[in-house]
Amino acid sequence: MHEGLDFSTMGITDDFMFGTVFQDLGLCRGLVEVLLGIKVRDLRMVERQELIDFGPASRAGIVDLLVRDVDGNVYDVEMQNGADPDIARRARRYLSLVDASVLDRGQRFGDAGNVIVLFICAHDPFGRGWKRYDYPRLCEQDGEPLGDGTSIVFVNAEGTRGDFGDGFDAFMSYLRDDNVIGSDFVRSVDDAVCGFRDDPGWRRFRMLWSEKYRNEFADAFDEGEAKGKAEGRAEGKVEGRAEGKEEGFSRAVELMHRLMVDGRERELEEAMRDPERMKRLLEEYGL
Numbered sequence: 001m002h003e004g005l006d007f008s009t010m011g012i013t014d015d016f017m018f019g020t021v022f023q024d025l026g027l028c029r030g031l032v033e034v035l036l037g038i039k040v041r042d043l044r045m046v047e048r049q050e051l052i053d054f055g056p057a058s059r060a061g062i063v064d065l066l067v068r069d070v071d072g073n074v075y076d077v078e079m080q081n082g083a084d085p086d087i088a089r090r091a092r093r094y095l096s097l098v099d100a101s102v103l104d105r106g107q108r109f110g111d112a113g114n115v116i117v118l119f120i121c122a123h124d125p126f127g128r129g130w131k132r133y134d135y136p137r138l139c140e141q142d143g144e145p146l147g148d149g150t151s152i153v154f155v156n157a158e159g160t161r162g163d164f165g166d167g168f169d170a171f172m173s174y175l176r177d178d179n180v181i182g183s184d185f186v187r188s189v190d191d192a193v194c195g196f197r198d199d200p201g202w203r204r205f206r207m208l209w210s211e212k213y214r215n216e217f218a219d220a221f222d223e224g225e226a227k228g229k230a231e232g233r234a235e236g237k238v239e240g241r242a243e244g245k246e247e248g249f250s251r252a253v254e255l256m257h258r259l260m261v262d263g264r265e266r267e268l269e270e271a272m273r274d275p276e277r278m279k280r281l282l283e284e285y286g287l
Contacts, residue, residue: 007203011178012193013122016206018079019064021192028067030185032075034167035118035132035155043067046074066098072113074098080121087125091117091152099150114149122175124158131159131172205256258285 022028046066065077076098095117133154137146157175170182196202271278
């Protein structure tokens with residue numbers, strides 16, 4: 001089942017590895033502190049379902065890592081391997097989605113914490129050479145900050161400009177070459193990477209995450225076809241099928257994580273071949 005994936009070279013820049021390693025809240029806290037240059041009090045995971053409920057068919061319906069500290073500040077951390085000319089607009093979408101989905105009903109806006117969307121980029125997203133690009137909202141006329149508590153940050157593994165500390169530089173070096181272990185934090189991250197890379201259960205899940213199986217996830221729900229039939233026009237059929245696939249994949253990803261936590265990963269492989277079993281698992285987990 002593992003044909004086509006070289007697990008021996010799979011590192012922290014792999015999306016699934018990234019999301020798995022930083023489920024460890026100690027490592028996640030260290031990551032946020034190193035990259036943003038701040039001190040963070042205790043973190044907790046924001047349930048992925050909170051985002052999925054807000055908009056399962058949206059293009060930003062799945063986040064890599066979403067955490068909230070005890071002060072109510074929320075951090076959405078994304079791993080970006082390839083060049084994306086639309087990365088700024090995609091970051092805007094993530095910011096709006098995260099902000100709306102984590103604001104508690106009835107909560108006053110003044111009580112809401114900060115929301116930071118942080119992209120970790122293997123390549124320079126803007127070509128200006130900065131190690132970190134910080135984009136708070138500022139007044140165009142005088143540069144004064146809006147003070148709405150939102151910010152988009154891009155860290156750049158290829159950057160050479162700016163000084164953000166030795167810990168920051170050590171992690172950037174590790175992104176470029178995972179043989180370079182320049183800090184205790186990087187050592188801890190690399191130990192976690194090696195542990196998961198050698199874990200047969202994690203390998204099975206990484207294979208299921210691959211592009212080869214994404215459509216099979218969505219097809220297991222058969223929601224695209226149902227939505228397409230509900231539309232009277234051919235265009236509606238196409239759009240409905242696409243939305244159904246996005247929604248089905250989002251729910252399958254959440255199911256994947258929950259089964260992995262419960263040590264039931266083999267059941268997902270079986271459910272991919274049996275839509276009725278998939279349906280029962282979704283009902284069991286309330287998805």
